[in-house]
Amino acid sequence: xxxxxxxxxxxxxxxxxTNGGGCDSGDACRSPRLFANQRNRRRLETIxxxxxxxxxxxxxxxxxxxxxxxxxxxxxxxxxxxxxxxxDTLSGPDPSAVLVASAVxxxxxxxxxxxxxxxxxxxxxxxxxxxxxxxxARGFYMSASRRSVMLVMGLDYGFTAGPFNxxxxxxxxxxPILDGERELAVVGxxxxxxxxxxFAFLRTHSVNVxxxxxxxxxxxxxxxxx
Numbered sequence: 001x002x003x004x005x006x007x008x009x010x011x012x013x014x015x016x017x018t019n020g021g022g023c024d025s026g027d028a029c030r031s032p033r034l035f036a037n038q039r040n041r042r043r044l045e046t047i048x049x050x051x052x053x054x055x056x057x058x059x060x061x062x063x064x065x066x067x068x069x070x071x072x073x074x075x076x077x078x079x080x081x082x083x084x085x086x087x088d089t090l091s092g093p094d095p096s097a098v099l100v101a102s103a104v105x106x107x108x109x110x111x112x113x114x115x116x117x118x119x120x121x122x123x124x125x126x127x128x129x130x131x132x133x134x135x136x137a138r139g140f141y142m143s144a145s146r147r148s149v150m151l152v153m154g155l156d157y158g159f160t161a162g163p164f165n166x167x168x169x170x171x172x173x174x175x176p177i178l179d180g181e182r183e184l185a186v187v188g189x190x191x192x193x194x195x196x197x198x199f200a201f202l203r204t205h206s207v208n209v210x211x212x213x214x215x216x217x218x219x220x221x222x223x224x225x226x
Contacts, residue, residue: 076225076226077223077224077225077226078223078224078225078226079221079222079223080164080192080193080221080222080224081219081220081221081222082164082218082219082220082221082222083217083218083219083220084123084124084125084134084135084218085123085124085125085126085127085131085205085215085216085217085218086121086123086137086202086215086216086217086218087121087122087123087124087129087214087215088119088121088212088213088214088215088216089121089213090117090211090212090213091208091211091212091213096119096120096121096122097117097118097119097120097121097141098117098118098119099115099116099117100116100117100118101114101115101116102114102115102116103115112143112149113143113144113145113146114142114143115142115143116140116141116142116143117140117141117142118139118140119137119138119139119140119141119155120136120137120138121136121137121138122135122136123135123136123137123157123159123218127205127206127215127217132161133160133161134159134160134161134162135157135158135159135160135161135168136157136158136160137155137156137157137158138155138156138158139153139154139155139156140153140154140155141153141154141155141175144174148176148178149176149177149178150174150175150176150177151174151175151176151177152172152173152174152175153171153172153173153174153175153184154170154171154172155170155171156168156169156170157169157170157171157220163192164191164192164193166191166192167189167190167191167192167193168189168190168191168193169186169188169189169193169196169198169220169222169224170186170187170188170189170196171184171185171186171187171200172185172187173185173187175202177204177214180203180204181201181202181203182201182202183199183200183201183202184199184200184202185199186198186199186200186220186222189222189224192224193222193224194224194225195224195225196222196223196224197222197223197224198220198221198222198223198224199220199221200218200219200220200221201218201219201220202216202217202218203216203217204216204217205217
């Protein structure tokens with residue numbers, strides 16, 4: 001019986017108690033309303049006596065339902081592995097990464113601190129510039145360390161070809177670009193990668209130290225909804 005029903009019966013009992021809880025003689029003893037109140041009171045006393053036994057059962061039942069829901073949710077997750085190459089071009093007449101803000105008066109090895117770039121970098125199947133394009137990484141990266149070469153990247157990697165056409169995953173993470181290998185955090189996704197989490201291992205394939213143009217190899221592992 002629900003809480004509302006119990007509350008209603010408690011109100012009935014209160015009315016009965018106000019009327020004396022019974023009768024001695026006369027028409028009042030034959031009142032259907034009074035008889036109903038007395039029956040409801042006995043029913044309530046029975047329910048209240050059993051609540052001590054029912055409550056533990058309800059707690060166990062709620063726990064089992066929560067466990068089943070958690071397991072069914074976990075069962076819907078799938079793993080996807082991706083491999084592609086990221087082309088970051090700062091030079092030439094049509095760069096894919098452009099400087100939109102920079103700090104004033106910065107010098108030294110970490111002189112790029114405060115620089116902000118907006119990017120529209122192509123993603124390809126292979127490292128060559130003429131390799132088939134499978135998508136684009138769009139967003140920004142910034143130089144965010146005063147003491148080392150460290151980028152913070154906020155990028156959406158959207159696919160325009162293949163089985164994941166129209167889907168994307170998002171990264172927001174530090175990227176120590178001078179390290180041989182580094183790891184980025186995947187924080188979300190859309191389309192076939194809805195609710196994605198995961199990580200991306202990066203390795204610099206090639207870099208032009210004069211222009212800053214670079215090709216980076218990505219190996220990505222995603223955990224997302226089926």
